[in-house]
Amino acid sequence: MKTKIFHIDSDPIDDVIQTSATIIQQGGLVVFPTETVYGIGANALDKDAASHIYQVKGRPSDNPLIVHIAEKEAVSLYAKELSCDAKKLMNAFWPGPLTLVFKKKPIIPNQITGGLDTVAIRMPSHHIARQLIQQAKIPICAPSANISGTPSSTVFKHVYDDLNGKVDVIIDGGQSTVGLESTVLDVTQSKPVILRPGAITKSMIETILNKAILDESTVITDQTIPKAPGMKYRHYAPKGNVTLLEGTHKNIIKYLDTQDNTIGVIASNELCQKLPHSHTFPLGPLDDKSLIAKNIFLALRTMDEKNIASIYIEAFDDQDLGKAIMNRLLKAANYQVKQL
Ligand code: AMP
Ligand code: MG
Numbered sequence: 310m311k312t313k314i315f316h317i318d319s320d321p322i323d324d325v326i327q328t329s330a331t332i333i334q335q336g337g338l339v340v341f342p343t344e345t346v347y348g349i350g351a352n353a354l355d356k357d358a359a360s361h362i363y364q365v366k367g368r369p370s371d372n373p374l375i376v377h378i379a380e381k382e383a384v385s386l387y388a389k390e391l392s393c394d395a396k397k398l399m400n401a402f403w404p405g406p407l408t409l410v411f412k413k414k415p416i417i418p419n420q421i422t423g424g425l426d427t428v429a430i431r432m433p434s435h436h437i438a439r440q441l442i443q444q445a446k447i448p449i450c451a452p453s454a455n456i457s458g459t460p461s462s463t464v465f466k467h468v469y470d471d472l473n474g475k476v477d478v479i480i481d482g483g484q485s486t487v488g489l490e491s492t493v494l495d496v497t498q499s500k501p502v503i504l505r506p507g508a509i510t511k512s513m514i515e516t517i518l519n520k521a522i523l524d525e526s527t528v529i530t531d532q533t534i535p536k537a538p539g540m541k542y543r544h545y546a547p548k549g550n551v552t553l554l555e556g557t558h559k560n561i562i563k564y565l566d567t568q569d570n571t572i573g574v575i576a577s578n579e580l581c582q583k584l585p586h587s588h589t590f591p592l593g594p595l596d597d598k599s600l601i602a603k604n605i606f607l608a609l610r611t612m613d614e615k616n617i618a619s620i621y622i623e624a625f626d627d628q629d630l631g632k633a634i635m636n637r638l639l640k641a642a643n644y645q646v647k648q649l
Contacts, residue, residue: 312473316465316481317342317437325480326437330444332477338362340454340468341441342482343433345406345491345507346461346606347468348377348451349476350441356418359450365475368457373423374450375408375491376430379442384409387417387428387448394518395496401517404434406487407509410495421450431491437482453490460545460609460641463488467610488603489633494522506633508602526636544640547609549573549617551642555624556649558583564649565621573617575608577601580623588617598630605634609641 315325329339336358339350349366351358353376363370376387381399385391388411395409413428422428430448433439442449453461454468462468465481472479492507494514502523503511511524554561558580565574565584573588574581581591590608593600612620624646627635639646 310474310477312476313478314469314473314481315478317483318481322440326440326444329441329478329480330446333358333441333445333449334447336361337477338365338475339441340472340476340479341435341438341451342480342485343377343435343438343451344485345433345487345489346463346485347454347465348438348449349454349472350377350449350451352445353377353421353448353450354416354418356420359418359421362450362452365472366452366455366457368452370420371423372452372457373425373429374421374452375493376417376421376428377438377442377449377451378430378432379439381432383448384411384430387414387430388412389414390497392496394501397517398494398496398501398514399432402509402513403432404439405432405509406434406489406491406507407431407514408491408493408505410493410497410504412497427495427497429493435482437480441480458544458546460547460606461490462610463603463606467607484603484607486603487599488605488607489637492633506636508599508630508633510629510632512629526632545606545609545637546641546643547613547620549612549620551609551620551622551645553622553624553638553642553646554649555646560649561623564647568619568621571618573612573615573620574622575605575612575620576623577625588612588615595625598625598634601625602630602634605637 408429408431410427410429417428455462456471463485487508492509493505495502506526575590577595578591581589592604625631
């Protein structure tokens with residue numbers, strides 16, 4: 310398949326949106342930028358188009374897709390019940406990186422929900438994503454635009470490496486600003502439950518709802534069936550072996566001193582500045598977790614591009630946004646952590 314490539318910096322925006330929306334309406338696949346990560350989109354009401362996404366990504370069929378909408382009002386077309394909590398959260402955080410899980414209406418095909426009776430819905434804030442959904446006049450289901458298991462794509466080059474020739478269109482919209490996938494929150498029960506941590510944190514949600522919520526994103530083991538089916542699969546893994554390093558900068562530097570110069574190190578600016586190794590990727594200053602989050606997938610994929618076999622990553626505190634950062638890093642490392 311010949312993939313049509315658009316760059317939003319140089320191509321006329323009307324042409325980009327019109328061509329891409331027509332392809333979605335015809336059952337094709339369009340990769341588009343969102344504020345979280347790039348998404349590979351199809352008509353969410355067309356089971357065959359959605360099935361094609363699973364095939365292209367190599368995604369297990371029981372891992373459901375998030376449905377993207379352009380207006381809050383569209384939720385009631387696809388969700389059975391809208392609780393007061395859900396309405397408050399939509400008003401506070403939409404458009405933005407929060408996905409809500411509702412009881413689904415039959416119009417949503419079972420193929421995109423992995424057979425569940427619920428549907429995950431999000432209203433993205435990225436202007437290209439929103440214009441595309443508006444122009445197509447249909448909801449767009451879109452998982453992250455990468456081959457299943459590998460780090461999500463946050464820049465055009467990484468989308469292109471994975472999906473050129475496999476999708477109809479790729480829209481280059483620059484680097485994703487958030488850089489981590491959305492928070493997934495189940496609002497089907499009286500006490501909402503976080504299924505995947507993201508940039509909308511537990512405390513931000515609790516402030517809006519004025520009550521405590523549950524976080525089940527970390528209680529997943531091989532023995533339990535996670536409520537967000539996708540959370541049980543190997544995720545975010547680069548080709549190299551990843552180890553998280555937990556400890557003071559002094560101890561981490563001492564440990565890395567014993568390693569040769571072929572290793573890769575992903576860490577805060579403060580730590581990278583003190584390291585002599587050739588392959589370091591500074592994520593950002595320690596006090597700027599948003600920048601660290603934004604650069605994580607870019608860093609993991611950059612290590613792959615350099616064919617780095619051993620990758621060491623600084624562990625961060627898991628408060629607030631740190632929770633989502635550490636969730637992705639622990640998975641990338643297959644839970645390999647060295648205490649120093
Ligand atoms: P991705 O599209 O790759 O960002 O992954 C979407 C995430 O949302 C996966 O972890 C899914 O398991 C989760 N998800 C999607 N739909 C549902 C649903 N109906 N119920 C629970 N989790 C869901
Ligand atoms: Mg994904």
